[in-house]
Amino acid sequence: MKIFLWLFIFFTTFCIMEFMAWFTHKYVMHGFLWSLHQDHHHKHHGSWWERNDFFFVFYAVVSMACIMLPPSYTFGIGKPIGFGILAYGIAYFLVHDIFIHQRFKLFxxxxxxxxxxxxRAHKIHHKHLGKEKGECFGMLFVPFKYFKR
Known part of the structure; x- marks a missing residue:
C-alpha cells in the first residue's frame, strides 16, 4: 500500500511542479527577480551559464533536501516529493534547455x-524581451491553440 501512496505523491508532485514553474516564471522571474531572469531573454553574454540558471539550482536544492532529510522531518513523504521535483526538473531541462533552446545539440x-x-508557444513568450507582457505557459500543458496538425 505504501508504494501506491508514494507513486501518487510522486505523480502529484510532478504535476504541481508544472504549476510552480508557471507561477514562478510569471510572478517571480518576470517580477521581483527579473534581474536574474533577464539574461535568458537578452543574450548579452558569451557564457553557457546564465544567471537564470540559479532558479534550477534552487529547485535542485529543494529536491535534494526532500530526498535526504530523515522521514521525521518530512512526515515520511519527503522522498516521493523530492523525486517528483527531480523528475520534473529533468523533464523541464530536456524540453526547455535541450529541445527548445538547444543548449546541447540534441532533438x-x-x-x-x-x-x-x-x-511555437515558447517563441511567442520570447517575442517580448522585457519584463512586462511575457506570456507564460507551462512546459507540458501548453494551450491547444499552438498545436496545428
Missing part, C-alpha cells in the same frame, strides 16, 4: 505536432 529534427506546438 533538432523533432517535427511532430507536439514538438512544433511547444516551440
Amino acid at each position: 533538432r529534427n523533432a517535427n511532430n505536432w507536439y514538438a512544433k506546438g511547444v516551440r
